[in-house]
Amino acid sequence: MRQLSFADLLRRRLVFTVGKGGVGRTTVTLGIALEAARRGQRVLVVEIEGARGLEAALATQRGQVHPPAWLDRIEYMMIDGRKALEEYLGLIVPVRRLLKTVFSSNVYQYFVAAAPGLKELMAVGKLWYEAEQRNPTDATGAPGAHQLVLVDGPATGHSLQYLRMPRAALEAFPAGLVHREAERVVGLLRDPEATGVVVVTLAEEMPTNETFEMVSGLDDLGMHTATLVVNQVHEAPCTRAELDGLPIPDVQPIFRSPASRGRGKGAVLDATSILAEIVARASEEIGWAEINASHVQRLLARIDAPLVKLPYLFNEEFGADEVGRLGAMLAEQLDARSGAGPAPRSRGGKS
Numbered sequence: 117m118r119q120l121s122f123a124d125l126l127r128r129r130l131v132f133t134v135g136k137g138g139v140g141r142t143t144v145t146l147g148i149a150l151e152a153a154r155r156g157q158r159v160l161v162v163e164i165e166g167a168r169g170l171e172a173a174l175a176t177q178r179g180q181v182h183p184p185a186w187l188d189r190i191e192y193m194m195i196d197g198r199k200a201l202e203e204y205l206g207l208i209v210p211v212r213r214l215l216k217t218v219f220s221s222n223v224y225q226y227f228v229a230a231a232p233g234l235k236e237l238m239a240v241g242k243l244w245y246e247a248e249q250r251n252p253t254d255a256t257g258a259p260g261a262h263q264l265v266l267v268d269g270p271a272t273g274h275s276l277q278y279l280r281m282p283r284a285a286l287e288a289f290p291a292g293l294v295h296r297e298a299e300r301v302v303g304l305l306r307d308p309e310a311t312g313v314v315v316v317t318l319a320e321e322m323p324t325n326e327t328f329e330m331v332s333g334l335d336d337l338g339m340h341t342a343t344l345v346v347n348q349v350h351e352a353p354c355t356r357a358e359l360d361g362l363p364i365p366d367v368q369p370i371f372r373s374p375a376s377r378g379r380g381k382g383a384v385l386d387a388t389s390i391l392a393e394i395v396a397r398a399s400e401e402i403g404w405a406e407i408n409a410s411h412v413q414r415l416l417a418r419i420d421a422p423l424v425k426l427p428y429l430f431n432e433e434f435g436a437d438e439v440g441r442l443g444a445m446l447a448e449q450l451d452a453r454s455g456a457g458p459a460p461r462s463r464g465g466k467s
Contacts, residue, residue, distance in 0.1 A: 120422050121456035122447035125342055126152050128312045130247040130265045130304065132279075135316035136326045137271040140347040142169045144316045144426070145268040147443025150177070152264060153189040154444075158254075160246060160262035162193045164239050164278065170268045177436045184440075191262060193246070197235025200242040237281040237298075243267060244301045247310070272326050276333045279305065283337060305339055312342030317415070319346050319408035324415060331419050341421045345446060346412055348428040350404035359395055359402070404428075424449045 125131065125148075133145040149159045163170045174192055177183060247265045254261040269275040282305065285298035305311050313334055317327040331341055416423060426442050450456075 119454040120343055120450055121454035122151065122450045123155075123456060124454070125312060125314075125450065126155070126157055126264055127252075128264070128310055128342070129250045130243060130267070130311045131314060131342070132267045132269050132275070132311075133314045133316055134269040134275040134330060135272060136318075136323045136330075139316050139318050139323055140426075141316045142173060142268050143439055143442065144314065144345050144347065144446070145170060145266060146173050146177070147439050147446060148314070149190050149266050149443070150184075150186075150440050151443035151447045152266075153186040154184070155447075156186075156189075157264055158189045158191070158262045159264045159266055160191050160193060162195055162243065162246070162265060162267045164195050164267065164270055165197065165235075166194075166268070166270060168194065173439065177439070180436050183436075195239050195242050197237075197239040200235075200238040203242070233277075233281045233284060236278045237285055240278055240282055240305075241297060241301055244304050247304060272330045276330065276337075279334075279337055279339065305337070308340035312340055314343050314345055315341055315419075315421075316345045316347055318348055319411035319415070321411070324411045327415065328418060331421075341419065343422045343424060343450065344415060344419055345424045345426060346408075346415065347426045349408050349412070349425045350401055350428050352402045352405035353398050354402070356399075356402055359398060362391075362395060422450060422453055 131148070133141050133148070135141045145161065149161050152159050161170060161174065171192055171194065174190065177187055243265060246262075250263060250265065251261050252263050254263070270278065282298045282301040285294055286302055289295040289298065315327060315330055315334075317323045327344070331344075334341055412423070412425065424446050426445055429438055429441075431438060
């Protein structure tokens with residue numbers, strides 16, 4: 117297995133984050149973007165026809181009382197396949213009046229709605245265009261001077277649907293304009309030095325099984341899985357033997373005991389019940405840690421890519437600071453596995 121540092125990941129022009137819905141894909145995407153920006157890179161973060169969760173998360177970062185200065189290095193874009201098609205047609209049909217007539221015609225509306233995979237193809241084509249505009253040497257903040265295009269992909273099946281479209285177009289059109297455009301996009305997607313995929317999952321049964329399907333689909337497309345991120349991993353706070361050795365009477369934990377119902381907010385709880393509650397929570401955490409560990413082993417056995425584990429954060433609120441912490445953890449683990457030294461800490465100014 118080739119080890120990958122965080123700097124190696126950032127050297128790519130285009131990075132996708134993909135995974136089953138609910139695994140924290142958007143959080144990981146933004147975490148990577150924040151750490152890349154902290155290290156001095158300009159990043160274009162992209163959503164594809166989604167619920168704008170990434171946009172909202174980035175707005176939360178910017179809305180902090182004291183947002184980090186490097187947030188200025190992150191730009192946001194939403195790509196809609198239909199709009200991407202109209203933008204493309206605008207490049208090849210320069211007459212605005214003619215374009216307006218085309219866009220308003222019933223034939224065009226029917227064609228866009230009925231053509232299978234057209235919007236997906238145009239969306240990926242737009243990503244290719246943005247990746248080609250990348251300027252790896254310009255970190256001055258000029259518009260369009262991004263050094264990395266980072267895509268928060270749709271859920272697993274939909275992501276594969278988008279990524280399959282360029283190859284399908286390449287096979288469907290043996291010659292001509294569509295063939296040439298599809299060939300360039302496929303070439304970018306298959307180049308492991310230019311494009312990488314970060315697969316995000318949970319160490320649980322269904323997400324793990326869907327991750328195997330996702331990686332298999334990427335392999336079929338000739339795309340490179342750069343790293344596998346296992347999110348929300350529980351770590352056992354102690355061993356079962358240590359719990360079993362505690363001298364605890366056979367009492368119910370606080371929140372399971374009928375006697376706890378109706379207690380006032382300021383009620384004094386006895387120490388034995390509190391200890392029983394602590395033990396119950398520790399036992400539950402050990403159980404989750406065992407489940408997670410078993411699925412991590414399954415992932416390691418079947419997927420040949422660097423694996424990063426991000427912890428389950430026990431916070432009353434999950435906010436901007438936590439996203440940044442997870443991005444830093446991801447980068448530190450990749451760097452540690454590859455033997456890369458720690459990145460210098462930025463003072464927050466622009467590069």
